[in-house]
Amino acid sequence: MKRNKATGPDDVPVDVWKLMGESGAAWLSKIFNRILMEGKTREDWQMSTTVSIWKERGDSADCSSYRPIRLLCHTMKIFERILDSRLKAIVSTTPNQCGFVKGCGTTDAIHAARLLVERHREKNRSVHLAFLDLEKAFDRVPRDLIWMALRIHGIPEEYSVCHKYTGTPKMAISAITHIPDKSHCDQ
Helix, strand or coil: CCCCCCCCCCCCCCHHHHHHHHHHHHHHHHHHHHHHHHCCCCHHHHCEEEEEEECCCCCCCCHHHEEEEEEECHHHHHHHHHHHHHHHHHCCCCCCCCCCECCECHHHHHHHHHHHHHHHHHCCCCCCCCCCCCCCHHHHCCHHHHHHHHHHCCCCHHHCHHHHCCCCCCEEEECCCCCCCHHHHCC
16 A cells, blocks of 8 residues: 555554554554454444545536545555455456446546447447446345355455444545635645
8 A cells, every 4th residue: 555645533543453463463453354254343443524526627617527535444445455465366357348447447448349339430330338337236136136246256255354344334424615716726
């Protein structure tokens, strides 16, 4: 994890874990294994603060010109990264997938579609394309279906710790107190 990143609600910078070295890693390992065995994360690690960051394009008065950033405790981020790497070792992405793949995004999908259209045009063949906007799709899928899919793909039950939270993750939202003047945004 990079240094000098914003801290979560616990105000503990990632540098703390880096400075602790092997002893910190051993302590975290013990805590993380206990979480997996008990199926519960620490309640204070479930806290997050959401702040809005201006995308530096679009009307600064328009809410869609901002993207939310969730500031989590670095300890929770480390735990989530470990789980993520373990899950990636079990479940792979398809070669054509662009979403949730490091270094691959919407532009890559658009480029691939353009190439496909050009190749078919060269051969004077027709091609049919469809783009699906799956924005917020995950939020609309019933949780039971997600857990069932995880089981079918062989994900160990203890890795689905997130559905065993004792309560809903707590969140604080940092509101924008003023709208930035566009002349200041370029500085």
